[in-house]
Amino acid sequence: MEPMAMRLKGAETKLACFAPGKTRGGRGVEHPAAGYKKIFETVEELNEPIPAEIKGVIPSWLGGSLLRMGPGLFEVGDEPFHHLFDGQAMIHKFDLKDGQVTYYRKFIKTDAYVRAMTENRIVITEFGTAAYPDPCKNIFSRFFTYFRGIEVTDNCMVNIYPVGEDFYAVTETNFITKVDPDSLETLKRVDLCKYLSVNGLTAHPHIEADGTVYNIGNCFGKNLSLAYNIVKIPPAQKDGSDPLEKSQVVVQLPSSERLKPSYVHSFGMTDNHFVFVEQPVKINLLKFLSAWSVRGATYMDCFESNESMGTWFHLATKDPAEYLSSHKFRTSAFNIFHHINAYEDEGFIVVDLCTWKGHDFVYDYLYLANIKQEWEEVKKAAMRAPQPEVRRYVLPLDIHKEEQGKNLVSLPYTTATAVLNSDGTIWLEPEVLFSGPRQAFEFPQINYSLCSGKKYSFAYGLGLNHFIPDRIVKLNVQTKETLVWQEEDCYPSEPLFVPTPGATEEDDGVLLSIVVKPGAERPGFLLVLDAVKLTELARAEVNIIIPVTLHGLYKP
Numbered sequence: 043m044e045p046m047a048m049r050l051k052g053a054e055t056k057l058a059c060f061a062p063g064k065t066r067g068g069r070g071v072e073h074p075a076a077g078y079k080k081i082f083e084t085v086e087e088l089n090e091p092i093p094a095e096i097k098g099v100i101p102s103w104l105g106g107s108l109l110r111m112g113p114g115l116f117e118v119g120d121e122p123f124h125h126l127f128d129g130q131a132m133i134h135k136f137d138l139k140d141g142q143v144t145y146y147r148k149f150i151k152t153d154a155y156v157r158a159m160t161e162n163r164i165v166i167t168e169f170g171t172a173a174y175p176d177p178c179k180n181i182f183s184r185f186f187t188y189f190r191g192i193e194v195t196d197n198c199m200v201n202i203y204p205v206g207e208d209f210y211a212v213t214e215t216n217f218i219t220k221v222d223p224d225s226l227e228t229l230k231r232v233d234l235c236k237y238l239s240v241n242g243l244t245a246h247p248h249i250e251a252d253g254t255v256y257n258i259g260n261c262f263g264k265n266l267s268l269a270y271n272i273v274k275i276p277p278a279q280k281d282g283s284d285p286l287e288k289s290q291v292v293v294q295l296p297s298s299e300r301l302k303p304s305y306v307h308s309f310g311m312t313d314n315h316f317v318f319v320e321q322p323v324k325i326n327l328l329k330f331l332s333a334w335s336v337r338g339a340t341y342m343d344c345f346e347s348n349e350s351m352g353t354w355f356h357l358a359t360k361d362p363a364e365y366l367s368s369h370k371f372r373t374s375a376f377n378i379f380h381h382i383n384a385y386e387d388e389g390f391i392v393v394d395l396c397t398w399k400g401h402d403f404v405y406d407y408l409y410l411a412n413i414k415q416e417w418e419e420v421k422k423a424a425m426r427a428p429q430p431e432v433r434r435y436v437l438p439l440d441i442h443k444e445e446q447g448k449n450l451v452s453l454p455y456t457t458a459t460a461v462l463n464s465d466g467t468i469w470l471e472p473e474v475l476f477s478g479p480r481q482a483f484e485f486p487q488i489n490y491s492l493c494s495g496k497k498y499s500f501a502y503g504l505g506l507n508h509f510i511p512d513r514i515v516k517l518n519v520q521t522k523e524t525l526v527w528q529e530e531d532c533y534p535s536e537p538l539f540v541p542t543p544g545a546t547e548e549d550d551g552v553l554l555s556i557v558v559k560p561g562a563e564r565p566g567f568l569l570v571l572d573a574v575k576l577t578e579l580a581r582a583e584v585n586i587i588i589p590v591t592l593h594g595l596y597k598p
């Protein structure tokens with residue numbers, strides 16, 4: 043099958059019009075060869091960058107580094123990791139300079155990695171894999187290990203982002219790891235608890251043009267009081283001091299349930315507001331605290347679904363940062379990992395989200411044993427999982443008692459509704475922006491520097507076909523039109539948008555994605571797409587497989 047870029051209109055039409063076996067953004071192609079298994083296999087780090095062979099033409103202005111994080115080691119000795127989010131953190135870099143491209147990768151020398159390498163076993167409990175005490179240690183030292191409790195992982199395989207002049211590889215715990223973005227060397231581990239009252243922060247901060255970082259994390263306070271804390275880390279300091287030293291909690295949002303905070307993976311930020319979506323996937327704190335002393339327990343064992351709360355939206359103002367406690371927005375249950383964008387328009391907050399319907403936890407379906415099965419089995423497993431949908435919610439800021447029972451949303455371009463109930467809650471119904479059976483638009487990106495927090499038109503995402511990443515999609519959030527890049531037996535990653543210098547159009551730029559084509563002579567490549575038409579400009583190929591990557595950044 044040749045690479046293709048396709049123009050489609052409306053989610054429903056495209057499902058009806060195309061022959062089986064072809065994709066149009068909403069219908070899946072088949073993967074009987076199960077080549078995707080290769081992206082979940084261990085690879086070695088490189089001693090030096092390797093040159094890539096370029097096909098096509100890379101825009102001359104595109105000079106910089108694509109840095110991406112993901113798992114690179116899926117077992118230690120004879121002990122396998124079980125979950126997609128357990129493999130040991132690997133940093134990948136494609137350098138583009140003067141029309142040449144090189145590829146480099148290193149394992150991050152986290153405590154979890156170094157100790158695993160030293161002892162040739164899994165030492166630190168990961169998201170879905172438990173570490174067991176060393177069978178070689180004597181009974182006394184095992185006894186003390188047991189009572190020291192399980193150590194929180196620093197396996198920073200989720201994302202990398204800048205803080206001041208520094209770059210940190212991160213997961214969602216309190217440990218972040220400073221790395222050198224040029225040499226990929228691990229510099230130091232930082233414990234966020236030393237600076238902030240949080241138990242962890244998401245891997246999806248918002249970063250303003252001046253470098254100010256905002257993020258959100260759970261905070262289990264004294265007496266097990268619970269909150270979600272929004273933190274602010276200032277930009278690089280004139281005196282050269284570490285911005286983390288000046289970081290602070292700017293606002294606290296309450297938890298819907300005592301002892302059970304919701305899992306939070308990202309949040310929204312407009313010019314004047316923070317948007318936090320409290321999902322029904324909960325962390326049971328009692329389970330979490332006792333898990334530390336239960337042999338074989340993992341983070342995954344601490345999650346549970348709240349089957350009755352639905353989903354709550356919380357708003358806070360940004361400056362001054364204050365929680366808007368009178369705005370009680372509610373809707374039906376969904377899982378939310380990735381916010382696409384949020385913005386203010388005529389007294390409303392528009393929130394675009396990649397959702398998964400229901401309260402059943404999507405991560406339960408991301409065990410490696412599930413996603414590394416043969417294709418027919420992968421499909422069967424995904425049939426039971428929550429179904430993906432890109433949705434737009436619209437939250438009115440001005441709410442008056444007398445408007446009970448009426449739709450408060452008066453924006454002319456959306457069918458999303460918000461109705462005030464007699465109990466003071468506002469019930470939200472979304473507008474569906476993209477939907478296809480078991481076809482997710484996930485790992486969303488936008489022209490962040492131009493559009494973050496602003497009204498926008500285009501979102502770019504990774505198409506997941508029964509959880510297998512097999513296409514890149516451009517979604518016009520205003521018209522719902524989609525364009526797709528797809529090639530047979532190719533497994534792309536999250537597409538990062540890089541704007542053309544001096545561009546005036548929102549989609550004037552390129553998309554960068556790492557693609558794996560397992561059977562090919564050079565099976566790993568950096569794909570450069572024209573973001574307007576989603577047509578291929580170039581690919582820079584290397585003769586090695588590159589394992590799955592989750593998130594990353596482009597450093598010009």
Ligand SMILES: CCCCCCCCCCCCCCCC(=O)OC/C=C(C)/C=C/C=C(C)/C=C/C1=C(C)CCCC1(C)C
Pocket residue numbers: 127169194195200213214215216241242260325330341344379404408484506509510511535536590591592
């Ligand atoms: C790229 C293609 C992937 C192929 C399949 C993907 C399918 C994905 C479908 C849904 C989208 C999901 C997006 C999730 C993305 C992601 O990057 O998730 C990684 C998250 C990780 C590793 C989270 C780790 C969190 C930890 C260890 C949290 C620990 C904690 C608790 C559970 C409670 C107490 C606090 C603490 C210690 C922070």
Ligand SMILES: [Fe+2]
Pocket residue numbers: 245246307379380593
């Ligand atoms: Fe994410």
